[in-house]
Amino acid sequence: MSEAAIVVEGLTKTFAGRGRDARPVEALRGIDLSVRRGTVLGVLGPNGAGKTTAVRILTTLLQPTAGRATVEGHDVVRDAAAVRSVIGLAGQSTAIVDELSGRENLEMVGRLHHLGKPGAAARAGELLEQFDLVDAGERMAKTYSGGLLRRLDLAASLVAHPAVLFLDEPTTGLDPRSRLAMWDVIRNLVAGGTTLLLTTQYLDEADELADEIVVIDRGQVIAAGTSEELKGRIGGDVVEFVVPDGSRIAAAVDAVEPLGESRPTVESDSGLVSVRVGARGSEALVETVRRLDAAGISSVGLALRRPSLDDVFLALTGHAADDTSDSEGVSP
Amino acid sequence: MSEQSLRWAGNDAWVITWRNLTVWRRVPAYLVFTVVQPTIFTLLFRYVFGGAIPVAVPGGYVNYLLPGVIGQTAAFATMATAISLAIEAQKGVIDRLRVMPIARSAVLLGRLLADGFRMLVTLLVIVAVGYAVGFRFHNGVGGALGMIALAEAFGLALCCVSMFIGLALRQEEAVQAFGLIWLFPLTFVSSAFVPLASMPGWLQAFAVNQPVTHVINALRWMALGDTPLSHNGDNLWLSIVWIVGIIAVFLPLAVRAYRRVS
Ligand SMILES: Nc1ncnc2c1ncn2[C@@H]1O[C@H](COP(=O)(O)OP(=O)(O)O)[C@@H](O)[C@H]1O
Numbered sequence: 177m178s179e180a181a182i183v184v185e186g187l188t189k190t191f192a193g194r195g196r197d198a199r200p201v202e203a204l205r206g207i208d209l210s211v212r213r214g215t216v217l218g219v220l221g222p223n224g225a226g227k228t229t230a231v232r233i234l235t236t237l238l239q240p241t242a243g244r245a246t247v248e249g250h251d252v253v254r255d256a257a258a259v260r261s262v263i264g265l266a267g268q269s270t271a272i273v274d275e276l277s278g279r280e281n282l283e284m285v286g287r288l289h290h291l292g293k294p295g296a297a298a299r300a301g302e303l304l305e306q307f308d309l310v311d312a313g314e315r316m317a318k319t320y321s322g323g324l325l326r327r328l329d330l331a332a333s334l335v336a337h338p339a340v341l342f343l344d345e346p347t348t349g350l351d352p353r354s355r356l357a358m359w360d361v362i363r364n365l366v367a368g369g370t371t372l373l374l375t376t377q378y379l380d381e382a383d384e385l386a387d388e389i390v391v392i393d394r395g396q397v398i399a400a401g402t403s404e405e406l407k408g409r410i411g412g413d414v415v416e417f418v419v420p421d422g423s424r425i426a427a428a429v430d431a432v433e434p435l436g437e438s439r440p441t442v443e444s445d446s447g448l449v450s451v452r453v454g455a456r457g458s459e460a461l462v463e464t465v466r467r468l469d470a471a472g473i474s475s476v477g478l479a480l481r482r483p484s485l486d487d488v489f490l491a492l493t494g495h496a497a498d499d500t501s502d503s504e505g506v507s508p
Numbered sequence: 509m510s511e512q513s514l515r516w517a518g519n520d521a522w523v524i525t526w527r528n529l530t531v532w533r534r535v536p537a538y539l540v541f542t543v544v545q546p547t548i549f550t551l552l553f554r555y556v557f558g559g560a561i562p563v564a565v566p567g568g569y570v571n572y573l574l575p576g577v578i579g580q581t582a583a584f585a586t587m588a589t590a591i592s593l594a595i596e597a598q599k600g601v602i603d604r605l606r607v608m609p610i611a612r613s614a615v616l617l618g619r620l621l622a623d624g625f626r627m628l629v630t631l632l633v634i635v636a637v638g639y640a641v642g643f644r645f646h647n648g649v650g651g652a653l654g655m656i657a658l659a660e661a662f663g664l665a666l667c668c669v670s671m672f673i674g675l676a677l678r679q680e681e682a683v684q685a686f687g688l689i690w691l692f693p694l695t696f697v698s699s700a701f702v703p704l705a706s707m708p709g710w711l712q713a714f715a716v717n718q719p720v721t722h723v724i725n726a727l728r729w730m731a732l733g734d735t736p737l738s739h740n741g742d743n744l745w746l747s748i749v750w751i752v753g754i755i756a757v758f759l760p761l762a763v764r765a766y767r768r769v770s
């Protein structure tokens with residue numbers, strides 16, 4: 177038995193293209209990745225990177241153009257039925273029927289998983305409990321907020337105790353509070369030993385939830401590693417401040433230089449000083465204040481900037497994480 | 509197929525059927541569609557146009573009309589089939605069902621069964637409304653049951669067409685527009701509401717040879733027996749040939765479109 181729950185080799189998908197001037201779309205251009213059993217892989221990439229396409233191939237919804245993928249040892253093309261019996265999927269699409277209550281939705285899924293009527297009812301009860309949906313469970317799903325709906329949908333994907341779970345952008349479109357709640361739910365799941373492949377557009381989400389991260393851009397893997405490794409490559413947190421008095425900039429740079437991992441950079445027009453401080457963000461922020469104070473330098477707009485997906489992309493590819501997808505035909 | 513997998517296929521289709529019927533029961537608009545709309549149609553034709561259309565059948569226009577409304581309603585009821593499937597494909601519901609290890613037939617079979625039941629309710633409502641406004645069967649219980657059965661069979665055949673359209677177009681608005689394009693001419697340029705002899709010749713040529721006319725003539729023949737306007741059973745055989753043909757062509761097309769939804 178291999179340790180890998182998901183293995184992907186050279187996965188390629190070319191869509192025929194839509195519309196009149198249909199050019200083929202290379203959604204995936206040879207992706208390799210693997211996910212160790214019981215761990216979380218974060219697939220990080222901007223809109224249109226190919227995340228959903230990859231998830232759809234891995235969940236047997238789409239045939240790859242080339243390459244190979246296995247889930248728990250089953251080939252996603254030749255052994256699709258076996259793959260389906262060990263996976264769960266939640267994310268951008270939903271299995272929830274608006275006119276059924278939360279409980280009825282879960283029972284329906286249970287019966288489609290052949291748990292039998294009593295089995296499905298018992299499992300629905302368990303999941304409502306586990307996902308803090310007991311109160312909402314008797315209401316029709318159409319009355320649910322976005323956050324509740326995502327939780328119910330996630331619960332639905334877990335009815336059959338899947339060994340491998342796929343979550344396609346589970347928090348996109350949620351307000352910050354529901355997002356945090358969702359993170360908690362996901363962390364609990366993972367603690368139970370489920371293998372998870374999660375796609376996201378947010379570095380902080382991948383950082384928060386994933387053991388390893390794969391960054392994809394335009395259908396290719398452009399970086400892979402742990403969150404720490406990735407942040408190392410992009411320089412981690414950045415402390416920024418503006419010195420309005422141009423003649424004091426050099427003194428400010430000298431004052432904060434010991435905090436940085438490299439020499440601070442200066443934008444001389446605006447007087448913006450940026451210091452890369454690695455993972456020691458908040459600590460470095462306090463220290464910056466102290467040192468500028470001690471040197472008698474007045475500054476404005478002091479801030480700690482955590483790297484965003486944009487920073488990742490800028491560092492890895494030299495271009496920004498542009499939105500290339502979704503609005504076909506409307507090119508900027 | 510093993511006995512076990514056959515049982516599961518039955519279970520899966522039944523669960524999807526139950527789901528579809530529950531949604532139908534809980535959305536007032538759907539109930540209106542299934543009950544109120546055909547009632548209004550029946551009354552409208554009976555009282556607004558009825559006086560102006562002379563027909564040679566026992567009991568007069570209401571007896572001529574009712575099998576026509578039955579046939580037209582069976583056809584129109586399939587619009588909902590196409591729209592529901594298009595929405596489900598568009599929202600990704602079908603994707604999510606396909607990720608579960610359920611029988612491949614379940615989604616389409618569940619749709620056919622639920623919509624077939626819905627259609628039956630509608631047809632019975634029309635017969636009841638018809639009875640209230642003067643319609644009477646003239647060909648015994650067998651004829652009456654035969655009429656409902658044939659209308660149901662025709663409706664299910666058209667459901668296959670609608671399933672294909674819904675899954676191929678996958679957009680609610682497109683399905684709606686397209687549904688009207690084929691359903692309106694087929695049902696109105698037929699013997700549903702007026703005798704064909706009252707149409708201009710070029711229209712008659714189409715109306716005489718199209719399936720809705722055959723089916724409605726056959727419905728009429730079963731409801732009323734031999735009359736000058738429904739004078740033989742040939743229409744029944746032709747209807748059955750059409751129904752079998754439509755299913756033979758469109759059910760495989762619908763299955764293929766379903767597999768391609770992703
Ligand atoms: N069915 C399809 N037909 C044609 N192009 C598609 C199809 N699905 C996705 N694409 C294209 O493939 C690319 C990757 O899409 P997707 O996998 O959805 O990206 P992501 O989930 O990362 O936003 C995009 O350019 C998208 O427009």
Ligand SMILES: [Mg+2]
Binds near residue numbers: 224227229268
């Ligand atoms: Mg996506």
